[in-house]
Amino acid sequence: MQKLTSPEYTAFSCKAAMFESELCWFDDACILDMDHFVKRLSSIKEKGVRPDLIGSIITHYASKWLPELSDDDAQKMTANVDESPESVTTSWMKKRFFVETLVGTLPPEKDSIPCNFLLRLLRVANMVRVEPAYRAELEKRVSYQLDHASLRELMIPSFSHTCTTLLDVELVLRLARRFMNLDEAVRSGAALIKVTKLVDCYLAEAAIDSNLTLSEFFALASVPPGHARAMDDGLYRAIDTYLKAHPGVSKQDRNRLCKLIDSRKLSPEASLHAAQNERLPVRAVVQVLFSEQNKLNKQILDFSGSFSGMLSPNMGLDAPARCLSKREINTQQMEVKRLKEDVLRLQSHCMALEGQIEKLMEKKKGFLIWKKFGIPTLRGNKNEEIEREANVGIGLKTPLQMRTRLVKAKNPNKWRKSLS
Template sequence: MVSETHFPSSFTKLSSSSPRFCNSISKRIFSDVAGDISVYVDGQSFLLHKFPLVSRSGKIRKMVVDSRDPDLSKLVLLNVPGGSETFELAAKFCYGTNFEITTANVAHLRCVAEYLEMTEDYREENLIARTETYLNEVVSQSLEKSLEVLCACEGLLPIADDVNIVDRCADSVAINASKEQLVSGLARLECDGRSGKLKMDCQDWWVEDLSMLRIDLYQRVVASMRRTGVRSDSIIASIMHYAETSLKCIEKRQAWDSGVLFGDEQRIIVEALVALLANEKITSVPLTFLFGLLRMAIELDATLGCKLELERRIGLQLEIASLDDLLIPSSQTSESVFDVDTVHRILVNFLQRIEEEGSEESLQCGYESEGLKSPSHSSVLKVGRLIDGYLAEIAPDPCLKLQRFMAIIELLPDYARVIEDGLYRAVDIYLKAHPSLTESECKRLCKLIDCQKLSQEAANHAAQNDRLPVQMAVRVLYFEQLRLRSALSGNSGDGSFSHRIISSSGVPSAAVSPRDNYASLRRENRELKLEISRMRVRLSELEKEQDFMKQGMRDGKPGEHGRAFFASISRGIGRMGIFGPAGKGQQNSASSRKSQGPDVKGHRRRQRRSIA
């Protein structure tokens, strides 16, 4: 008996029992010859003949030759791809029995043919050549058949990779999907009679079929689709459907729901899907889906890189998030109800994006940038309102520590809140839910509220709120008094106060970002440069007039020096235009002397008479 390893005891027991004799195989060719060798595969025995096996299988031929036993009657094959059923099909092929090669068995036959070394070196049109022909001419031409073969390869790795079945089927799926998108896209395009726009009416059918694949094979198909040029929206739709199929709890769960324990398989799926999304555009993936993946990653304790990538992608489009999206349950029972640290990191990513966009706008637009009207500032205001609502939701949690609550408040810049009524409401709820706070802690928390940004209603409530420190109530009353005085007097009242509250454009100056101040300074700098240029032009004109007057005094006659000098002065002054044209000034002075003449003479006569 020959085996690839030591013959196990289980096979010794099988040898005493009657082996599985392939009468259907050997009846036609070897009807009068009894089987001379027993082949054991996965605990099952096959009573076969040496000649048909060694004539097509290089592996069995080598085992028989290496045994140096002419009476060899037993062979043991270990780790046969596809098991005993696939080996039985290979044995039928060796005996010349006809059977159908299908998408369900072609991968198994190709792998077992590789295992048994059924190449053309031993017989023409051997099993390897026959299966390769089927793969190239039948499977590769159909997307659906390629997917079926890929699914069959799940239990055949790594030998299916060695014979290149997986890569060929993945490329076949991608190529056929791209072709089908092109053909079906032309067929499904409909023209709107009014606007003349083109639209697509349904998604690709293969999006759902890809969910049958195992995650490692699915990753390879998606990578091949990207190389082939399949539309990005179809790939994203496929990833979302795969997640919803493989992770049944991908939908949002309430904070009070009990957690579900998942295995390593689900964690691997989440990490793989996040890695696939890393190559897609930021705005192409729905934000709700990203939040769902983030919740699953936290529950499954995924890798830190996986969670940070999701937080980064969410932070880059945080302005379109909803309040329910931010309410992420905490994975630790001893901590607060909601995961505040995750939201803090998401907010940090958002502010980094705003800072980068602000730097780019300053470089591109310079002093022409209008910060209050820029998209980035609008996004900051939206996130400011969103975070105020989030603070109000997490404030009643008795386990929420003051440091974490204040960290969220301090993270947003001052210009993110034009009105701080939402922040005041959140702080008031937190003070009510945490009566054990010390006076110093209450003061630290209330200092984060800008009393000048409170509305009339919020200020009235704060002035009568017993939970607030006395210092804050005094500040609120002081600013309310200034506001009332300004309204009654109709002017600014306290100049510094009104100037800080309202800017010249009518927009609260607290909402102006440092980027906008920088743009304003650059605008003023340019105006100063223009004024300096004008002064230089005037100075050059004066220098020219001075040279002209000197030249006239040198070249003119002695008696005419005075007239030429004063004429040049009058011309220079007239060109400067400081006092108006010289002729007009002389006429005005002459007319004034004429108009004053009679009155002056009469006045002098009256003076003489009075003296006399």
């Protein structure tokens, strides 16, 4: 095998040897010397090393110094066991100084550090209360590549005493909004779809918390645009979980949440679940049923069109599609209009039934209250109404029928003997 002796190969070999000599200091003996690390890292940057290699050096060093930044759970557990005994305040001050120094050494290229590592670093930064400028820098970097984040690393707990939820929902809301405000050249369509799915999965996990307010849930669910969701199954799951964990949500708020769902984007399984879901308002269930009916009609039309094409004698010569005539278009429009009218009629009927049920429930509550206090006039009024109805019914009968009825009431045994 012939050895390469070109000038480019020689320069590359010399650069690699220099890089290996620069990394010879990277051992466990000097891992705790932060100043030494910053100086050596600056010298490596001056050599023209690629930003991704510098990022790997930083992540490796940070995981060695602070095992909480590692993605290995076993390493985190062993670090907690072998931790030297010292006060909590001293430990937090060291972590705070380390995080602030580490953020200052990050390369200017935003994609040089993995997103999950930045999320773990942001979690520690929020825990030890670093300066707002460093937190803002980390949030900016995370939001730039939020489509590479995992749900596990995104579930950062809330370390603020003013927040009532277990998870830091406000942090995720800021990250999602900043990602949506990026330029379209940076934020591609695939990245937008990934972030939308991530937000829906995060909502489904955060909705279990009973302290999550409706405004927080609605704000985070409204961040992704409507076209970013190819299917609304994830959003429906999050809303159903929230309604299950918050049974006291009013009817108006339920309608407001269900307006976020596009019933046309639900899968058949989700539509079947929504049609049988008692937590959803009646209007949302009717919309789901109407969407399924439209899908079924469309499938029937497609099937009939394909079937008629198969029966055509000139199947190979016919065009793959034809324009509908004006009469057919008018017929379809009239059918759609009729379906809409049927749906509106059903909605009004359902609303009327709901109003009657609410009135009956109020009357039932009032009857129980009167009965609880033992007011005797309630039974008297009921008997008077029954007697009044009976008198009205008797007034409609003829005198002969009234006489026969009175005779039957006085001598019932006599009528039995005569019938026998």
